[in-house]
Amino acid sequence: MNQLPKRLLSIDVLRAITMLLMIFVNDASGVKHIPMWIDHADGDADAMGFADTIFPAFLFIVGLSLPFAIKNRMTKGDLFSSILIYILTRSAALIIMGFFHVNLESYNSAAGIIPKALWAILITIAFFLIWLDYPTTMTKIRRYTFTGAGILLLIAMAVIYKGGDDGGLVHGMHTSWWGILGIIGWAYLVCALIYLLAKGKMNILVIALIVFVAINIAKHTDVINFKIPLLGDASALSLVMGGVMISGIYSLLVSKNKTQLLWVIFGSIGLLLIALGLLVRPYAEGISKIHSTPAWIFICSGITILVFELMIFLIDVKGKKDWFKLIWPAGTSTLTCYLMPYFQVFILMLFHIKYPEILNNGIIGLVRSMATAFILIAIVGLMEKKRIRLKI
DSSP states (O other): OOSOOSSOHHHHHHHHHHHHHHHHHHHHTTOBSOOTTTSOOOTTSSOOOGGGGHHHHHHHHHHHHHHHHHHHHHHTTOOHHHHHHHHHHHHHHHHHHHHHHHHHHTBOTTTSSSOHHHHHHHHHHHHHHHHBOOOTTSOHHHHHHHHHHHHHHHHHHHHHOOBSOTTSOOBOSOOSSOHHHHHHHHHHHHHHHHHHHHTTOHHHHHHHHHHHHHHHHHHTTTSOOSOOTTTTTSHHHHHHHHHHHHHHHHHHHHHTTOGGGHHHHHHHHHHHHHHHHHHHGGGTTOSOTTTTOHHHHHHHHHHHHHHHHHHIIIIIITOOGGGGGGGTHHHHSHHHHHHHHHHHHHHHHHTTOOOOGGGGBHHHHHHHHHHHHHHHHHHHHHHHHTTOOBOO
16 A cells, blocks of 8 residues: 555445445335335435435545546646546536436326336437447447437437426426436536646645535525525535545555554544534434435545445455455446446336335345345446446
8 A cells, every 4th residue: 555556446346335235225215114224214304314325425436536537647648628528528428317317207108209118218228329438449430320329319318308297287308406427427527627626736625625515514504595506505515525535635645655544544534524413413404315414414424434444454455355246347337337227127117017026025125126236236247348338
């Protein structure tokens, strides 16, 4: 751990674990009679379930990875304009996919030309065609043909889209929120631009984090009661920039050859954030993922830092990468893994296939959900070997 690597394997493993659990909790949300602590807490409850810790962990990991990606491009000598285009195109891809997923939620099969399930499958195919990591050996004409077909398919799906409740006003595609991928895209865009403009200087990044956290607290204590364009309540920005800061601290310790301090620093920060979350809980709308409260941000950040510290110990220090071999594709082809359940769920829906009741109930249902997550990741692993993976 004396030299800063181009990529931390512990981040890949942490991302893989988070993606595995994301697929699991999303699938398990449809299982009946499961322990309350596993599922998402009710929207208005001052509570947090296990499922509520997964998305913030993913946002935090986006922040952990961000400095490595941009620094590597700077080290290679990429121009500012080249890095800027990289950030903008990556963000746009996530925001576009998030936009389509949000509209999928309100798709009206009765008013639409095609069933909801088919529309979902077709937009997912379009995502693959547009953002597939095409091999360098493929001719430009062929690559552009596939990409163009994906763009045309996505446009066609937007044109034929009909949304709205049955019996209500039918509408075209519009934003209500940005979806999981869209939130990640906007948060990445803002934080990556700040990192690029600041050239990774810690003092500027600290100020940005303080501002984001302050906005979130102010929004949930009614100090600010108006909408802030792009920033919202700054919850996603706080989580991503928190990851950027932890990555920065790691890099600083490595550069000064003081990695022995990492354990106490990360451990202390993690525990202090959890304590801070519990402290602000009564004064800022409690703990709530739905309302993205400060307590939720602090506690989830603290948990993620502690798990990240454990991964550094297991992977980067002890070299136990093989322990996570089965889920490794979820850390290297994460977006592909995220999209795979859309094929699984909507193919079943399209052909009206339902799990037997015993596989959708209680402990057996949870085992089935976890097995589903492992199977989908295994399929992505096979796809990786064939160079079928998304890259943005």
